[in-house]
Amino acid sequence: EAGVVQSPRYKIIEKKQPVAFWCNPISGHNTLYWYRQNLGQGPELLIRYENEEAVDDSQLPKDRFSAERLKGVDSTLKIQPAELGDSAVYLCASSGTSGDTYEQYFGPGTRLTVT
Amino acid sequence: AQKITQTQPGMFVQEKEAVTLDCTYDTSDQSYGLFWYKQPSSGEMIFLIYQGSYDEQNATEGRYSLNFQKARKSANLVISASQLGDSAMYFCAILRGYNKLIFGAGTRLAVHP
Numbered sequence: 001e002a003g004v005v006q007s008p009r010y011k012i013i014e015k016k017q018p019v020a021f022w023c024n025p026i027s028g029h030n031t032l033y034w035y036r037q038n039l040g041q042g043p044e045l046l047i048r049y050e051n052e053e054a055v056d057d058s059q060l061p062k063d064r065f066s067a068e069r070l071k072g073v074d075s076t077l078k079i080q081p082a083e084l085g086d087s088a089v090y091l092c093a094s095s096g097t098s099g100d101t102y103e104q105y106f107g108p109g110t111r112l113t114v115t
Numbered sequence: 116a117q118k119i120t121q122t123q124p125g126m127f128v129q130e131k132e133a134v135t136l137d138c139t140y141d142t143s144d145q146s147y148g149l150f151w152y153k154q155p156s157s158g159e160m161i162f163l164i165y166q167g168s169y170d171e172q173n174a175t176e177g178r179y180s181l182n183f184q185k186a187r188k189s190a191n192l193v194i195s196a197s198q199l200g201d202s203a204m205y206f207c208a209i210l211r212g213y214n215k216l217i218f219g220a221g222t223r224l225a226v227h228p
Binding site for chain 2: 042043089102107
């Protein structure tokens, strides 16, 4: 079974530029999460999707961040414009609807560096 | 508000020995879950073990066990017979509601040969 796929793995951009991250969850997983992990800290939830619907986006900085999950499968997280403080690892995770629903499966993350 | 505290920024252990990574939590919820994840240098978060707040027995998964002390609000991870491949960051997390995970700051474990 394929795991959560994220791309790109690394991204370096200048401040004020836009950037986008892509995530493909585990097949059949209805719930998708985007986390941000700052250096030396644990991940923090940005947004959670149940199928196509964003059900928890309270931590998403909506002035510059946006996300979408068209057709309830893969998802894109965008930052426009990026700021120096956005440098972090962006992790995508997914979880299923039966059995081990409490377990979230994480992708390898995208390491963003804003210069 | 829920909070996870991991007081050990770094830990060292000799190969084949056991190590305990500390985790305390704060929550007002009656029902919650506690997790441990491993994050190697590759960046992926790997699920290790889960403990439900109503589980009376401590969870075990192979070489991993969770020392759950509900009254003290602690959920320490014990790794037995450490291996070099255990060197990584370890994160404790609490599950709020159905699927909102709140993570601690992590502990970096280094296993020496």
